Amino acid sequence: MMFKDFLWLILKENVVINLIYKYLAPRFFCGNVFFDVRNLPIINKDQILKIGNKPNTKFSVKGYTSGTTNKPMTVYRSLQSIFLEEYIIKSYMYENGVGISPRIAVLRGEHLFPANHTGPTFWVKTLFTRRLFLSSYHISQANAHLYLEALENFKPEVIMAYPSSISLLAKFAQKLDWKPNWDLACVLTSSELFSKENQQTVAGVFGKVLDHYGQAERVAALQLCEQGNYHIRPDYSHVEVLHNEHGQHIVGTNIYNSAMPLRRYDTNDYVEGFDSHSKCSCGNHSPFVEKILGRDDDxxxxxxxxxxxxxxxxxxxxxxxxxxxxxxxxxxxxxxxxxxxxxxxxxxxxxxxxxxxxxxxxxxxxxxxxxxxxxxxxxxxxxxxxxxxxxxxxxx
Ligand SMILES: [Zn+2]
Structure with missing residues (x-):
């Protein structure tokens, strides 16, 4: 953890790199690259697994798609793609009032303690970066007040969480009639479906909720706005919302990943409420969907x-x-x-x-x-x- 934390400091968390992300990166990833993809075939994960999958460049970093019923797939990322991913999250936070180098509490499934661990601490503070990692696996009615006290003591500006973990904590906090007593800018979630109902519960306790939708293949990023809609980030990739017999689904073309260029990749993620002509009252002009529904294997x-x-x-x-x-x-x-x-x-x-x-x-x-x-x-x-x-x- 210490080594990882040090790397984190160098690559992601120091003031210099944050300034770069805030002021220089927007020029670099100005996006809106025009791709005329209409004549290209749509591809999916099964097809890629069938033909085999190798990195397109000498340097790449490996990642894996998750999936319980489907086979996992190895994905490759270029350096540019790694920076882009970081930028797309950081810029989302900056736009929502988060400071340049925030204190962050993390509740995202890290394995910090064995399952039978009984506390009284369920978190680890990192040495170099200003992060408090809390275990997602030990939140219970009996322990909830300890988690909330740890947050009060650490006073994070942002809580990064899995929707399920923060929803659980919010439900227990509600029972305790607990509210943050410091200036918490937002809760930032990603990686799981986040129902509107749970979003409201979390917002009722912690305040502003930001939710980022992406996938390991990195062909589309959508982010929740204050009106409850998910806007497409046009500076991330080229996204199409297409229609088939099951509904509207997301197909994406990446722009900045030379290690694994994907053209018209079907994420198999279904959405609701997309209309290319409608405008959102939040002021963001990019197209949006009302709801992300999830995968076919659900x-x-x-x-x-x-x-x-x-x-x-x-x-x-x-x-x-x-x-x-x-x-x-x-x-x-x-x-x-x-x-x-x-x-x-x-x-x-x-x-x-x-x-x-x-x-x-x-x-x-x-x-x-x-x-x-x-x-x-x-x-x-x-x-x-x-x-x-x-x-x-x-x-x-
Ligand atoms: Zn909006």
Whole structure:
């Protein structure tokens, strides 16, 4: 961690580099490069995996796509692409009133302590950079006040978090009637779907919420504005919102990654509310979508072959649970893991969830419930609200 932190200081966090990001980078990444991609074919991850994937340049840095039901893919980034990524996040913060070299608390799935760690500290302060790393894995009703005290003591200007982690902490903070007592500029989230409902909960506790949507392939960046819309960053890549039988989806062409140029790459991420003619009242003129819905593999497939998407909102309005996850393990069987708010009415909660599910799926699918303290995360600590076992194929 110390070495990583030192590298971080050199590459990302010192005042000089922050000044460069703030004042010079906008000229460099002025974007809006015109690409006439209309005649090019659309490609996707499966096609790239099929033909094999090698870096296009001598120097590149490796990354991996995540994905639980799909195979992971290695991606390559040029130095320019790495700087661009940093710039696109930093400029988003600067535009929203964050200072040049902010103190940052991080709640993003770092493995800091073993699962059975009981505290009383659940965080690590770094030596060189002004960051406080908090564990995403130990937030509970019993520990929440310790997390909130740690934040009060550290007084970060920004909290960088996974949506699921900060939503969980916000729900416990609400119960404690807690609000930040220092000047917190914003919460900045990314990497997971962030429902409007949870965004409101987090904003109600912590104030301004910024949410960045991107993907490991780095072909599109969209960022949440104060009106709740996600604006396309035209200085990042060339983005098309296309329509197929499942809805509107994001196809992107990168501009600044010579190590892995991708032209018309289908992210497989679906969105809602895109209209190239509509204007957002926040003042940002770039095109926007109202909602990011998520991936194709978030669908459940019924025994008769129909598939049902958007299950992540199935439990909207249910106030008796803290979080939940639906996993389809067989064609006719799903498991629902949930964290109850109170332990004494589990049967009633199961009944309520069961009704909600049957409204959407009918009764051709068996439901099993597992009440737990915390829904398990992926290896990188991410939360998935809907999962489907790999052998339940979408092409049935
Ligand atoms: Zn807007």
């Amino acid at each position: 669908y459940l497939i019924l025994p008769n072959g129909t598939y049902v998407g958007r299950m992540d909102v199935a439990f909207k309005g249910v106030t008796t649970i803290v979080e939940s996850q639906i996993e389809q393990v067989e064609r006719d069987r799903i498991i629902i893991r949930f964290v109850p708010k109170e332990l004494d009415n589990i049967k009633a909660i199961e009944h309520e969830l069961s009704n909600k599910i049957q409204e959407r799926l009918g009764d051709s699918i068996r439901i099993e419930f597992i009440a737990m303290e915390k829904v398990p995360r992926t290896r990188s600590g991410k939360f998935r609200s809907v999962l489907r076992s790999a052998d339940i194929s979408i092409n049935i």
